[in-house]
Amino acid sequence: MTSVVLSIGTELTRGEIANTNATWLCEELTLIGHEVTEAAVVPDDRADIKGSLTRLAAAHSVIVSTGGLGPTTDDITSECVAAVLGVPLECHAPSLEAIRVRMAKFGRTVTPSNAKQADFPRGATILPNPNGTAPGFAVSIGHCRAFFMPGVPSEMKPMFANHVAPDLRTLVTGGAYQVRLRTFGMPESAVNDRLAGIEAAHGVTIGYRAHFPEIEVKVLARAHTGAEAKRISMAAAEEVKSRLGDVVYGEGSVDFAESVGTLFRERSLTLAIAESCTGGLVAQLVTDHPGASEFFRGGIVAYDDSVKTAVLGVPPALVTTRGAVSTEVARAMAEGARRALGVDVALAVTGLAGPGGATTAKAIGDVHLAVATADGTTDRQLSFPGSRSQVRFLAAYAGLSLVRRVVLHGHGGDQ
């Protein structure tokens, strides 16, 4: 029993848009316990669509398809499915009425192009779409169960969750469960080495997904029941956590800056940022999440040295003698930001992101960090490889990581 994801659209075969739907559906099907042995993409072409449907239906038990359900003339999925089944298209009155109501809300009437979206192959099961005009549908092509959904992700994902996934779960025996652990601070190959043997010992599959510079570790278990799969997955995840230690900062979809924010909110601390080479990136990461105003006071993007001295109060002589990219200036920036913005904790980041600016004393990728609190200041000197954008992200994450360690372990307790 194998499954296939079929994406329909010339914009995909021309490479005009990324096929994020297929990646998302492959992961969802895998999590439900289906084995996806093919993902196919075809253009909006009758022969290609009909040919693929016939071939895939003969070879697989399940087809999950997206695209080609829109109102324009190149949206021909329903017509092709009907042709493959040898049945006519028929208007589904409740769907037409739903389209009419939706159009009326925007002050528009139903055109023939819109009405076409209520035509389905005779005998199809309609999959409602509360988030758009085009409903989806399901049919059986021989022994294959086939689902057709719109290509707009915000319409497709809820339709899949509410009307496709429940059906797909009845087709698999046993269950699957996945724990997602979020890590930062160790390269993927090192994480991989550190976790050697866990797959075999626990009977799980460990996967990695990089959201640079974070790495997500996914621990997937399959078993006779969902409960058993959950038990196995969670036991293996515990071993992953104990082997990786502090590198694991959270679970699920929480990101690193969010986890630092949660720490500040739990402890009722306030934060300020003084940043140079990261140019606003640290503040942006921190404020990307709702509730940042509870702990984040503000930031100073001290890109030019004049801002370091005028706004943050870094002594001009320090910049001249030590250089803007130095431990001393990083410490003065953090202490200055803490004073100027009146916060509990201030982070400073100064460095050289490149591609220009290297000297004999400092190389591209050199970064100095400092975290100031009422108890003192901790500094750190690091050097990152990669492009300008990579150095900036690594510096921003390393800065937040130092903040986290100082808050958790105090000055000197963070090694």
Place this chain on the structure above:
Amino acid sequence: MTSVVLSIGTELTRGEIANTNATWLCEELTLIGHEVTEAAVVPDDRADIKGSLTRLAAAHSVIVSTGGLGPTTDDITSECVAAVLGVPLECHAPSLEAIRVRMAKFGRTVTPSNAKQADFPRGATILPNPNGTAPGFAVSIGHCRAFFMPGVPSEMKPMFANHVAPDLRTLVTGGAYQVRLRTFGMPESAVNDRLAGIEAAHGVTIGYRAHFPEIEVKVLARAHTGAEAKRISMAAAEEVKSRLGDVVYGEGSVDFAESVGTLFRERSLTLAIAESCTGGLVAQLVTDHPGASEFFRGGIVAYDDSVKTAVLGVPPALVTTRGAVSTEVARAMAEGARRALGVDVALAVTGLAGPGGATTAKAIGDVHLAVATADGTTDRQLSFPGSRSQVRFLAAYAGLSLVRRVVLHGHGGDQ
């Protein structure tokens, strides 16, 4: 004569990583003038790979494949190609030597797993890989020309450009040319309406790619010669530009913040940012590009009102009477930033990104902008739909857009 992109890897059919290679290759093949009528993804499984190769080689003239050339036991592409061709695998001595030299550089010796990467189907043409250990190869399967490359994008892309694309160009008659225009400030559907008729009049294909909140307009022409395709594409692009006016801000891969930076550098102006709801995003966008230090002095992330008053000098009474999200505060922030950082042009952004914080006086998505120069201050009030992240991006772009208009047209000349 049709082409297909084949991606090999269980990490893809499980949805663990996005298939960016397929999107990139589909676009490259289209640009060369090939018609891609299928993109297929299969797992690291002998039956699936061999079955796909046999089927695709019978149906298409060209297969461009990635993945399955690594050193581990689940990398079986070469072996499957050899089986489909009915030929043995043979060691390619120069490739083995290149692997040995590469490993030696890292102080390692060649293991049997590494050596396997120098084994190719008898008769294959080797595609050198200066960026990694696994070379690629090309074979003919019946009448189909098939290319196999590693899945690592930084290795695959130069290999395609240097060793696959030249071959593929000889297979097409005629040429193709594409102009990419970058736009900001008009929704995709409105851009689409504005460009109605250009495709038919010029014989081009117009495609869109959204990099939220920017929209790229791609004007593709095919003709008997590359020169003719270029002429047609550029003529159509001129009409696109004249219909869209100021909405088109650049060509190629330049992004919006970069185009604003270029303007500042050309005019030797300096810039500072004072931002509240965007929380560092505007400064981050501006400093994302090399050379920002030539014009960008710095930014103040005035997230908390105390920073607006203490650092930017906004009168506390103004915040109390007008509210932090108001025209008056935006103007005072811009003028304060201009003074504090000593720049020619200062932008202020204050607004409500949500999801919390709405009052009877201000709704989520309300944003006030101001741009201050020596000649005066221009303000603008806007309201954006969408999530917190979308509001922040739209506000940041709208702010940079106002800066661009004030620099280009002066105060009052920007409507």
